[in-house]
Amino acid sequence: MHRTPRLQRLLARLRENDPRGAVRKKRRALRMRHLVRLWERVPAVRLPTPAAVNAHALLVVAWHVLARGGELAPAVSATQWDARLHPTRADVEFHVSPHGRRSATVWLRPLKKHGRMRDAKIPQYVAEFDGGGADAYAALQRLFQFDPVPEGAKANTPLFRRWNAHGVATHATVAWMRALVRLRVRQLGYSDPYEWGAHSCRIGGATDLTSTGRVSPLLLQAKGRWASDIGRIYSRMTRRAQLAASELMYAAKGRDLEELLPDFTQAA
Secondary structure, eight states, X not given: OOOOHHHHHHHHHHHHTOXXXXXXXXXXXXXXXXHHHHHHHOGGGGOOSHHHHHHHHHHHHHHHTTOOHHHHSOSSOTTTOXXXXXXXXXXXXXXXXXXXXXXXXXXXXXXXXXXXXXXXXEEEEEXXXXXSTTXXXXXXXXHHHHSOOOGGGGGGSBSSEEEOTTSOEEEOOHHHHHHHHHHHHHHTTXXXXXXXXXXHHHHHHHHHHHTTSOOOHHHHHHHHTOSSTTHHHHSOOOHHHHHHHHHHHHTOOSOOHHHHOTTOOOOO
């Protein structure tokens, strides 16, 4: 069967939004508790070296802003890396409110955007927390402190960097991020690191966000930069959420419409 380019694009978009696509391979969530345990139990994570601060900041920020691997660690070669599209040091801004509250803004270009939004970077907001292993603001501060870049070079320097075997700095890639996630979960004692991947931070962030019970589907969709409600696939069910639902059911009141209106039937 001959497929026109328009049909191919349509099929590609349908595959992107196929809920079954998210369960073809088991991917576990790298959650806040994992990041905290890494910080507390693995001394190498806390080292004040350029390599260590880049590695930890990449994972914490990816978790905190629900980032796809390719949004923070582009899957392109060094020659294809483009400061207009990919995150740079100049895309981070630090702020202090009149009340002394500190935060950061990370300008990030969403993947899978089409039309005029295709090349636009949009702001992601990061509040200061406790300075620990899951504090994305603190991780960014450490990144700028221990891997400094001259002001004039920030606009052309990748936000997160890695060093190859020859000691040359280049941008963080999805493959490196995936390997880093698997290294970290091995350090935490998990026996099958291949259950984790570059999307594990995004899954963990979505799960931690929704497990608070105070997040609307609209906020989850907007924070994760999803064009549809596919974000629900990334948010894993927690025991706390199940128990909260159980308690809500005990407080149920009111009669349903089919009971009040005998001629009404709601579609199943």
